[in-house]
Every structure is written in structure tokens, then in C-alpha cells.
Amino acid sequence: MRIGILTGGGDCPGLNAVIRAVVRKGEGIYGHNIVGFRYGWRGVMEGETVDLTVPGTRGLLPRGGTILATSRTNPYRTDDGVARVLDTLRRLHIEAIIAIGGEDTLGVAHKLSADGVKVVGVPKTIDNDLSATDFTFGFHTAVQIATEAIDRLHTTAESHDRVMVVEVMGRHAGWIATYAGLAGGADMILVPEEPFDIAEVCAQIEQRHRRGPTFSIVVVAEGAVPVEGTIAVQSGEVDEFGHVRLGGIGYLLQEEIERRTGFETRVTILGHVLRGGTPTAFDRVLATRFGIAAIDAAHEGEFGVMVALRGTDVVRVPIEEGVRELKTLDPTLYDVASVFFG
Numbered sequence: 141m142r143i144g145i146l147t148g149g150g151d152c153p154g155l156n157a158v159i160r161a162v163v164r165k166g167e168g169i170y171g172h173n174i175v176g177f178r179y180g181w182r183g184v185m186e187g188e189t190v191d192l193t194v195p196g197t198r199g200l201l202p203r204g205g206t207i208l209a210t211s212r213t214n215p216y217r218t219d220d221g222v223a224r225v226l227d228t229l230r231r232l233h234i235e236a237i238i239a240i241g242g243e244d245t246l247g248v249a250h251k252l253s254a255d256g257v258k259v260v261g262v263p264k265t266i267d268n269d270l271s272a273t274d275f276t277f278g279f280h281t282a283v284q285i286a287t288e289a290i291d292r293l294h295t296t297a298e299s300h301d302r303v304m305v306v307e308v309m310g311r312h313a314g315w316i317a318t319y320a321g322l323a324g325g326a327d328m329i330l331v332p333e334e335p336f337d338i339a340e341v342c343a344q345i346e347q348r349h350r351r352g353p354t355f356s357i358v359v360v361a362e363g364a365v366p367v368e369g370t371i372a373v374q375s376g377e378v379d380e381f382g383h384v385r386l387g388g389i390g391y392l393l394q395e396e397i398e399r400r401t402g403f404e405t406r407v408t409i410l411g412h413v414l415r416g417g418t419p420t421a422f423d424r425v426l427a428t429r430f431g432i433a434a435i436d437a438a439h440e441g442e443f444g445v446m447v448a449l450r451g452t453d454v455v456r457v458p459i460e461e462g463v464r465e466l467k468t469l470d471p472t473l474y475d476v477a478s479v480f481f482g
Contacts, residue, residue: 148180148245152278153419154427161431261446273448290324307390310361
């Protein structure tokens with residue numbers, strides 16, 4: 141069987157581990173021909189491919205990014221995009237596709253599945269906000285990087301009696317902010333699920349500095365929003381899936397905190413550094429398990445499914461379950477973190 145594989149959306153640590161696992165078992169054990177599509181769904185539309193072999197995918201386990209490259213292309217938002225996808229699959233004799241991506245990439249996979257394409261999904265989102273799976277690879281690596289940064293910022297904040305604002309990824313869900321903030325001992329965590337009142341934020345910081353210690357660490361997810369009417373935020377341009385390009389809430393907080401409290405305030409935006417570099421051991425193992433489970437599903441002829449982590453087991457669920465709704469932050473976890481605020 142000729143099986144195509146692609147990576148879509150933002151890159152994250154562990155993508156290459158999935159590719160390696162699919163090829164190792166797909167070609168090495170099942171004898172399938174694995175074809176990589178470059179640049180996600182754009183590569184399928186344009187027929188841009190690369191042959192993937194066991195020798196050619198050795199050494200990928202610790203490598204960040206994706207050897208297939210990626211894009212945020214949406215065939216359903218492009219003139220004749222779907223027709224071009226179907227034509228490529230017919231022309232190249234691709235019998236099935238393994239799509240690695242988040243809600244957008246897998247949303248396209250779900251629609252194509254309804255159009256008769258044989259698809260297996262692998263969940264990938266650094267924000268850990270895909271439904272139907274407990275964790276996605278890349279998330280733990282991002283949390284580890286953010287935690288190490290917060291640890292380092294503690295010493296400089298204490299040395300200068302500063303407020304340090306740390307902005308991390310998290311468009312609609314505060315998983316990274318909460319995990320990293322909890323692990324790093326943040327004094328306040330602001331997430332998209334809980335709109336913040338800037339006056340209350342400043343009041344808590346002032347109270348902390350009065351009683352000591354005289355420094356604070358504020359971790360904020362990029363998608364965090366203020367209570368309506370408290371401060372103005374700028375809206376940005378959108379991508380092909382209609383998502384606003386975020387970033388900058390950290391600078392807004394820096395200005396407001398310093399203006400309202402008088403405390404010297406600095407901001408560090410971790411941004412894409414959370415996506416880069418080598419994956420942690422947890423993410424290497426999870427990505428490998430996902431890759432093996434995906435090629436197993438394709439080999440057994442079970443399509444329209446997504447592999448997922450449930451507890452300690454990797455299972456198969458309908459792709460629809462993964463993209464039906466975002467998995468927002470567990471409020472009980474935020475309650476745990478809030479005990480340490482101020």
C-alpha cells in the first residue's frame with residue numbers, strides 16, 4: 141500500500157519521532173511504501189512529495205521541527221483546493237493518508253474522510269487543547285522549557301525587586317501557562333479561560349510587595365484577555381483557518397502594571413522558543429507510540445480515526461471527537477495553582 145504522511149500547522153518537538161515510527165514499522169515490518177508530503181495540505185494540493193525510507197529516517201528521534209516542513213494551508217478555503225487534493229492522491233496512487241496536526245489539520249482530514257479519502261489522524265498541538273486525548277506530544281517539552289525560563293527569571297527579579305511578566309503560548313487554553321507557572325512557582329497565572337481584571341492583578345502584586353518578598357513572577361498565556369472594558373487590546377490579522385495571530389499581551393501587562401503600581405516591570409516573551417529544539421523523553425516516547433498506532437490503524441484498514449492517549453493506553457477514536465471542541469484548562473488544576481498566587 142502507498143501511504144502518504146504530512147505534518148500541518150505549527151511545528152513542535154516530536155513530529156520527526158512520529159514520522160520515524162510510521163516509516164520504521166510501515167516499510168520495515170509491513171512492507172508499505174511511505175510517501176511524505178511537504179508543507180502539509182499545501183504539499184498535497186501541489187503534489188510536492190519526498191520518498192521516506194528506513195535508512196533515510198534514522199537519527200530523527202531527538203530532532204526538533206519536521207523534516208517534511210509545514211504550513212497552515214486550508215484546501216477548503218482555496219479555489220479548487222479539494223479537487224487538487226483528490227487529483228494528487230489519484231495521480232500518485234496514494235491509498236491512504238496519515239495526517240499529523242491539530243484542530244485545523246485534523247479538521248481538514250475529517251472533511252476529506254467524509255469525501256471518501258482514507259485518513260488516519262495523529263493529534264499534534266503544543267497547547268494540549270485537542271479533545272479526546274489526555275496529552276499531545278510537544279506539550280511537555282514546552283512546559284519544561286518555560287519552567288526553566290521561569291526558574292532563571294526568579295533570580296533576576298529578586299535581585300532587582302522587579303515584576304517579571306512571562307508570556308507563553310496558549311491561544312485558547314492555558315495548559316502551558318498553568319503547568320509551567322505551577323512548576324516554576326509563579327506568583328500569578330493568567331489564562332484565556334479566566335478573564336483577568338488588571339486592577340485586581342495590580343492589587344495582588346502591591347499586597348505581595350508590601351508584606352514581602354518585593355518581586356513577582358506573572359505568567360500569562362498569549363490568549364489571555366482582560367475583563368471587558370478594563371483595558372483595550374489590539375486585534376490582529378487572521379490566518380486561513382480564521383485564527384487571530386496573537387502575541388503582545390505581555391507588553392500590555394508590563395505597561396499597565398508599571399504605570400499602576402510604580403514597580404519596575406519587565407517582560408519576557410518565550411513564544412516560538414517553546415516549539416524548537418529536542419523533545420523531552422516523555423514526548424519522544426509518546427510521539428513514537430502515536431506513530432506506531434497510526435500505521436497499525438492504516439495497515440488494518442481502520443480509517444476516519446485518530447490515535448489518542450487515554451490514561452497510559454494509546455487508543456483509536458473517531459477524528460470527529462478530537463476536533464469537535466477545544467479541550468480547555470481543567471478548572472481544578474487552576475484552583476491548585478491559585479493557592480500560590482500573591
